[in-house]
Amino acid sequence: MGIPFNADEVFEMAEEIERNGGKFYRAAAKKFPALRKLLLNLADMEDQHEKTFAAMRAELSGEEMEPPVFDPDGEAQMYLRVMADGHVFNLRADPAEKLGGIETPQDLLKMAMCVERDSIAFYVGLKESVSAKAGKDKVEAIIKEEISHIAILNEKLEALKPQ
Amino acid sequence: MTVALNSIAAFEIAERIERNGAAFYRRAAEMFDAFRVSKILLDLAAWENKHEQVFARMRAQLPKRPAVPGAPGNEEALPEPQVMAGLAVFGIRSDPADDLYGNESEEDILRMALQKEKDSIVFYHGLKDFVGDKADKAQIDRIIKEEMRHVVTLDELLNEIK
Numbered sequence: 001m002g003i004p005f006n007a008d009e010v011f012e013m014a015e016e017i018e019r020n021g022g023k024f025y026r027a028a029a030k031k032f033p034a035l036r037k038l039l040l041n042l043a044d045m046e047d048q049h050e051k052t053f054a055a056m057r058a059e060l061s062g063e064e065m066e067p068p069v070f071d072p073d074g075e076a077q078m079y080l081r082v083m084a085d086g087h088v089f090n091l092r093a094d095p096a097e098k099l100g101g102i103e104t105p106q107d108l109l110k111m112a113m114c115v116e117r118d119s120i121a122f123y124v125g126l127k128e129s130v131s132a133k134a135g136k137d138k139v140e141a142i143i144k145e146e147i148s149h150i151a152i153l154n155e156k157l158e159a160l161k162p163q
Numbered sequence: 164m165t166v167a168l169n170s171i172a173a174f175e176i177a178e179r180i181e182r183n184g185a186a187f188y189r190r191a192a193e194m195f196d197a198f199r200v201s202k203i204l205l206d207l208a209a210w211e212n213k214h215e216q217v218f219a220r221m222r223a224q225l226p227k228r229p230a231v232p233g234a235p236g237n238e239e240a241l242p243e244p245q246v247m248a249g250l251a252v253f254g255i256r257s258d259p260a261d262d263l264y265g266n267e268s269e270e271d272i273l274r275m276a277l278q279k280e281k282d283s284i285v286f287y288h289g290l291k292d293f294v295g296d297k298a299d300k301a302q303i304d305r306i307i308k309e310e311m312r313h314v315v316t317l318d319e320l321l322n323e324i325k
Contacts (some may be wrong), residue, residue, distance in 0.1 A: 151249035
């Protein structure tokens, strides 16, 4: 993946993260039928986020592309590049492959929490790099929803613990 | 059961994250042969200690009887308790220095450090909801940016050793 120095590429990555998240949850729902409803709900929410990022990217095209990012010192861009270069995220990997060594619902939920955490860590950088005009508030709203996913997953994990 | 966090507990976790981070980097610094890399890791440890002090000062300024999220009158001001409890999972992992046994590769250590930094960034983003003052939010934002710089530094080190 090239260095993401414009908003179009950064939002495209955000879409890919959400697309991969949706694939991950759907594959997990097949493997763990007992958690199917929860996982498919999360997959649907990731789909919705993907649409939001796609709409934001579309709004940035054409005339709006002139001030694509607000990052005077370039640090948020550096961070996003690092986050996307494969050490932190491997956007090209098949998300379903992550499930290979996962055998228990507990391990799945822990992995899902890390997937959500990685998304949030990327979006915190994204929020730093986009202007209010480009949709800083929308990015924050998605961060809050991803944080709520962690809460949902954590509650389920706690519920599975022996009493 | 999930733990309902009040603002004092949330800041205590932030301090613990930084304390654990500093311990991790100091232990990691002992495991690298290259002096230059060890020096960078010790610098990162020093940053984490500074952050711990900042969070401790912020905690000291909180009201003695902290507002409890979800309590009457606080529903709007503070995050849902179960939300921060979810994020706290990333903050209250075992002491990361204990996870280093001495046989990890340099790449393993740097990857563990990256995970730790991501945990911090995500927890601190949630922590901002516990403070109402703009200056406090800005202070936490500065720490988040410093943790982002650490991610960049660790990535550069990873590229160097590969």
